[in-house]
Amino acid sequence: MLSAQSLAKIDRELAKYPADQFRSAIMGALRIALVERHETGNTPEERCLNADVIEFVANYVGIPPVAAYEVATFYNMYDMKPVGKYKLTVCTNLPCALQGGVNAAHYIGEKLGIGIGETTADGKFTLLEGECMGACGDAPVLLVNNHKMCSFMTREAIDKKLAELE
Amino acid sequence: MAVFVNGVIFEGVDTAAPDCWRLEAYMARGGYQALKKILDNKIPQEDVIAEVKNSGLRGRGGAGFPTGLKWSFMPRSFPGDKYVVCNTDEGEPGTFKDRDIIIYNPHALIEGMIIAGYAMGCKAGYNYIHGEIFEAYELFEEALDEARKAGLLGQNILGTDFSFDLFAHHGYGAYICGEETALLESLEGKKGQPRFKPPFPASFGLYGKPTTINNTESFASVPFIIRDGGQKFLEAGKPNNGGTKLFSISGHVNRPGNYEIPLGTPFATLLEMAGGMKDGKKLKAVIPGGSSAPVLPGEVMMELTMDYDSISKAGSMLGSGAVIVMNEDVCMVKALERLAYFYHEESCGQCTPCREGTGWLYKVIHRIANGEGRDGDLELLESVGNNMAGRTICALADAAVFPVRSFTKHFRNEFEHLIKHKKALVDHKWC
Numbered sequence: 001m002l003s004a005q006s007l008a009k010i011d012r013e014l015a016k017y018p019a020d021q022f023r024s025a026i027m028g029a030l031r032i033a034l035v036e037r038h039e040t041g042n043t044p045e046e047r048c049l050n051a052d053v054i055e056f057v058a059n060y061v062g063i064p065p066v067a068a069y070e071v072a073t074f075y076n077m078y079d080m081k082p083v084g085k086y087k088l089t090v091c092t093n094l095p096c097a098l099q100g101g102v103n104a105a106h107y108i109g110e111k112l113g114i115g116i117g118e119t120t121a122d123g124k125f126t127l128l129e130g131e132c133m134g135a136c137g138d139a140p141v142l143l144v145n146n147h148k149m150c151s152f153m154t155r156e157a158i159d160k161k162l163a164e165l166e
Numbered sequence: 167m168a169v170f171v172n173g174v175i176f177e178g179v180d181t182a183a184p185d186c187w188r189l190e191a192y193m194a195r196g197g198y199q200a201l202k203k204i205l206d207n208k209i210p211q212e213d214v215i216a217e218v219k220n221s222g223l224r225g226r227g228g229a230g231f232p233t234g235l236k237w238s239f240m241p242r243s244f245p246g247d248k249y250v251v252c253n254t255d256e257g258e259p260g261t262f263k264d265r266d267i268i269i270y271n272p273h274a275l276i277e278g279m280i281i282a283g284y285a286m287g288c289k290a291g292y293n294y295i296h297g298e299i300f301e302a303y304e305l306f307e308e309a310l311d312e313a314r315k316a317g318l319l320g321q322n323i324l325g326t327d328f329s330f331d332l333f334a335h336h337g338y339g340a341y342i343c344g345e346e347t348a349l350l351e352s353l354e355g356k357k358g359q360p361r362f363k364p365p366f367p368a369s370f371g372l373y374g375k376p377t378t379i380n381n382t383e384s385f386a387s388v389p390f391i392i393r394d395g396g397q398k399f400l401e402a403g404k405p406n407n408g409g410t411k412l413f414s415i416s417g418h419v420n421r422p423g424n425y426e427i428p429l430g431t432p433f434a435t436l437l438e439m440a441g442g443m444k445d446g447k448k449l450k451a452v453i454p455g456g457s458s459a460p461v462l463p464g465e466v467m468m469e470l471t472m473d474y475d476s477i478s479k480a481g482s483m484l485g486s487g488a489v490i491v492m493n494e495d496v497c498m499v500k501a502l503e504r505l506a507y508f509y510h511e512e513s514c515g516q517c518t519p520c521r522e523g524t525g526w527l528y529k530v531i532h533r534i535a536n537g538e539g540r541d542g543d544l545e546l547l548e549s550v551g552n553n554m555a556g557r558t559i560c561a562l563a564d565a566a567v568f569p570v571r572s573f574t575k576h577f578r579n580e581f582e583h584l585i586k587h588k589k590a591l592v593d594h595k596w597c
Binding site: 016017018021023024025026027028030031063067070071074075076077078092093094095096097098099100101102103130131132133134135136137138139143146147148149 | 256264296334336339340353373422423496504
């Protein structure tokens with residue numbers, strides 16, 4: 001269900017913890033599984049985690065599937081719902097809002113013709129509002145697919161970024 | 167991100183140089199000399215802890231607890247594994263200093279953690295990094311590899327009989343994991359729900375073993391303290407408030423960013439360093455220590471110095487050093503609505519007063535902000551808050567209540583006006 005590369009990455013996570021504490025690796029393992037789904041999925045449904053993937057990862061790490069499911073649903077960056085090829089998360093918490101975060105989110109929504117929480121019809125973009133990303137000085141801040149942080153996202157910077165992601 | 171430097175962690179760090187974070191650059195700045203000093207001179211563990219105590223270093227994560235004292239709580243004679251854990255789960259709105267430490271000077275943190283491991287007799291450590299700054303996590307793993315290859319981590323560090331290894335662990339979107347026992351649960355691969363205390367982590371921490379958890383900035387201050395002496399660190403700040411501190415300034419200033427300055431620096435000076443108020447607008451309010459700290463009116467802030475004692479006397483807290491600046495155009499009801507939503511979203515759901523209470527706070531503030539407030543809503547907020555604060559396992563409920571209490575206290579007229587006239591006193595736009 002996961003590539004040999006992803007499994008090797010999970011092995012590296014497992015090696016970080018004492019041998020009897022393999023459960024600690026579940027957060028990294030689920031992230032690795034999600035990244036592979038994101039990169040290889042062709043539809044929004046194929047890009048998120050689901051019960052089968054979670055069960056596979058849990059078995060690989062050696063914990064009950066329900067324990068992995070708990071983790072996947074508790075932490076909000078694990079995509080449990082269908083997601084576009086590019087998931088755009090804009091921070092709209094207070095410090096960012098003071099520096100244009102809310103405007104940035106609305107501008108992206110207008111450009112893509114979707115509201116917050118929605119995915120474009122072609123399955124390309126999903127727009128989300130995020131909570132504090134720990135980068136308020138760079139506001140407006142945008143996360144692309146959880147891991148790529150884009151800073152100082154003025155309208156011009158957003159235009160440029162969206163064009164790049166086409 | 168711009169970092170404006172004038173302190174112990176960023177001393178000599180050229181943040182514009184792409185390799186400033188590398189081991190070689192850190193060594194050239196005097197890096198790992200503190201560790202060498204300890205190992206070469208076989209400095210006893212208790213002397214290292216005493217030096218940290220002398221420095222007056224107080225926990226930089228928010229609580230301001232003396233770091234040296236915390237280290238002394240670790241059972242020295244415990245026979246099994248002990249752990250040192252760093253909290254880089256920086257998600258308190260307004261706080262963005264630890265990310266810059268990792269991006270620009272990760273070895274200061276690594277060296278600080280190795281020294282902590284030595285002082286407390288730990289064999290291993292973990293740095294828990296906020297999931298949203300994943301690129302910083304990847305960079306930190308690279309820095310760890312550099313240190314391992316140079317013999318600074320792992321078995322027999324620098325040829326001595328001292329061994330210590332350090333690993334990075336990432337969060338994945340849960341503010342609550344910044345609470346130290348939730349962080350431990352998360353590090354164990356579970357939902358990040360705080361543990362009841364006592365027992366404290368020093369006796370029952372990671373995997374049930376004695377554990378000390380410090381903030382990134384606290385650990386990163388340690389190499390300076392050991393290399394140049396606790397006294398020198400103390401003198402860089404003011405009594406009971408040793409050292410320099412990173413302040414993250416956001417909001418309506420010309421140059422948001424991190425400023426490392428001596429504790430005790432006047433707020434007015436800090437504001438000036440950040441380029442002053444944007445567009446020459448008037449300062450209205452400041453949250454001086456992250457979103458959980460009570461808000462203070464601008465004119466009160468202008469009289470204060472930036473240190474634990476001064477801010478606390480004024481009725482707020484220095485917290486993580488996150489300074490959120492708001493100008494005259496901000497509707498304080500709308501500002502509070504953002505924060506209330508955040509705490510509602512981030513409550514872990516474990517304790518009923520917090521899970522339900524944060525929802526009620528948001529719901530009521532939201533309706534006031536939308537001109538649908540009712541008579542008695544302010545009293546309702548107070549009543550809900552009183553049933554939350556101090557009645558839960560961790561401090562998230564308190565953190566949600568502090569802003570509500572302080573906003574409705576200092577800017578009560580704006581709330582009353584909106585409830586009565588269904589229209590805001592300040593015509594607010596999110597710029």
